[in-house]
Amino acid sequence: MASSLSNLYSSTTLKPKISYLSNITKNNPISNRKSLSFRSISSVARNVPAALSTSSSSSSINNLPSLQKKKKRAVDGFLEKDPHALWARYVDWLYQHKELGLYLDVSRIGFTEEFVKEMEPKFLKAFKHMEDLENGAIANPDEGRMVGHYWLRNSNLAPTSILKNQIDVTLDRVWEFAHDVVSGKIRAPTGERFTQILSVGIGGSALGPQFVAEALAPDNPPLKIRFIDNTDPAGIDHQVAQLGSELASTLVIVISKSGGTPETRNGLLEVQKAFREAGLIFAKQGVAITQENSLLDNTARIEGWLARFPMFDWVGGRTSEMSAVGLLPAALQGIDIKEMLAGAAQMDEATRNPVLRSNPAALLAMCWYWATDGVGSKDMVVLPYKDSLLLFSRYLQQLVMESLGKEFDLDGNKVNQGIAVYGNKGSTDQHAYIQQLREGVHNFFATFIEVLRDRPPGHDWELEPGVTCGDYLFGMLQGTRSALYANNRESISVTVQEVTPRSVGAMVALYERAVGLYASLVNINAYHQPGVEAGKKAAAEVLALQKRVLAVLNEARCVFLASSFLLGEIDRNSVNYVRYSKNSPNY
Ligand SMILES: O=P(O)(O)OC[C@H]1O[C@](O)(CO)[C@@H](O)[C@@H]1O
Helix, strand or coil: CHHHHHHHHHCHHHHHHHHHHHHHHCCCHHHHCCCCCHHHHHHHHCCCHHHHCCCCCCCCCCCCCHHHHHHHHHHHCCCCCCHHHHHHHHHHHCEEECCCCEEEECCCCCCCHHHHHHHHHHHHHHHHHHHHHHCCCEEECCCCEECCHHHHHCHHHCCCHHHHHHHHHHHHHHHHHHHHHHHCCCCCCCCCCCCEEEEECCHHHCHHHHHHHHHHCCCCCCCEEEEECCCCHHHHHHHHHHHHHHHHHEEEEEEECCCCCHHHHHHHHHHHHHHHHCCCCHHHHEEEEECCCCHHHHHHHHHCCCEEEECCCCCCHHHCCCCHHHHHHHHHCCCCHHHHHHHHHHHHHHCCCCCHHHCHHHHHHHHHHHHHCCCCCCEEEEEECCHHHCCHHHHHHHHHHHHHCCCECCCCCECCCCCCEECCCCCHHHHCCHHHHHHCCCCEEEEEEEECCCCCCCCCCEEECCEEHHHHHHHHHHHHHHHHHHCCCCEEEEEECCCCHHHHHHHHHHHHHHHHHHHHHCCCCCCCCHHHHHHHHHHHHHHHHHHHHHHHHHHHHHHHHHHHHHCCCCCHHHHHHHHHCCCCCCC
């Protein structure tokens, strides 16, 4: 590769391209890299197919009428193969946010100019809808509530001064509490500093904190975090066992917006039992994050827990990372939450831009619409090439699927919308399911997440002359993307300079907005989850039935015991032994 690149640079025929290239380089993600390494050269080169090939232009769909194009695309899986045209497309559509160091390349999604035109009126409506939301419109008619996660990172946008005050006060309290715990001003009852966090919560009350911990927690955080996010007894036991004697210096944060989610309640009861068994007083180490006056809030208040933080009615679970839900655990791990908020605020600003090609969230939403035909016909595979972003796809899974997976549209038509999301990380997944992505059933589009910085500055090491481990990672990303593209598999690339609190905040905000816009495009309510409620209700019915069956069995056993006693077959002690033994429902 290196030699073909040097050929490329010495070739006279390529000179005009190179000057074009150097103009473009100013807009290229890698232009901020200080040294032009193998990796940075190839990063430019990956998008200069024109310079590497003299192949004649392949068939173009641009002369076909709109419907025919769609059909052709559906039949052939058409993507632009002419390298000149692909390069021009890259240059034309590359989005960059200079201050955030974030780039979005949509050139490998095959949308046409006609399609973009067709989408414009839909986007006008979507932008207006988003503006209304930000101004405090009731977004969730089912629950009669506003949707204002955008206000969390810029409280000046909150529609009333009361809301603004709530946001500011909560942020200050989170900041101060975390500072006091980390500095040792607030200590465990034993007098030692808190060393561990045990976070109990599920869904949106766990996924954001899990993703951010994995992405941003330092190697030696002031407090290490563990999660209980299920009602699996063995899983809970495992977490408690791992804490061992450090349970005495563990801060337990119980997170539940509703304050009544069974899995979270069960996790809490199990942890409280572990505290009792260890002779510890739970209340002195317990923190609740929940809506005011919820069951959890009332429990924490009555029992006198160490602290309580509010979760606002107008913040949905899946968009709560920038509320106390995400910020408190992050701050306790030494993550700069103000930077996270600043990144999200900057991205919010950028994604309010009503010009489609200058709005990264709108570009994402448009690509999703194109790739899935606006009906979820393809899955979204999210592939971050960075270990610390491992949980991004899991986080997005809830954000996208719980928001977009809806049976009815806003007019009551049955639409069964949604986009399935899965993914893990590159290059690991290349050795798992990329085989199917390239050659198997064509039911997905990919999103590559690229991180330019390999390691903190000063730690670079070349495992071969001129080549770092990170160059391999980068090469794997480029290679997989090209291989997929060559087989008509579409992809989006999001590039960030580094995984920092600011860039993570920005990515969260980017996808939150993209989901909101996409929901408008397909005319659905992104802010409720009636399907989940149905599952919860059914589970409650199963549990109620189980309780009734146990009651009936118990009654039958009592009758049996009573008759045996009356017949003189057993004595009183035996009756009491059976009734109050540990296996009895009466116990
Ligand atoms: O925070 P809560 O109320 O415990 O809910 C947890 C999760 O359950 C859901 O309501 C349904 O899965 C999610 O939307 C939410 O994030």
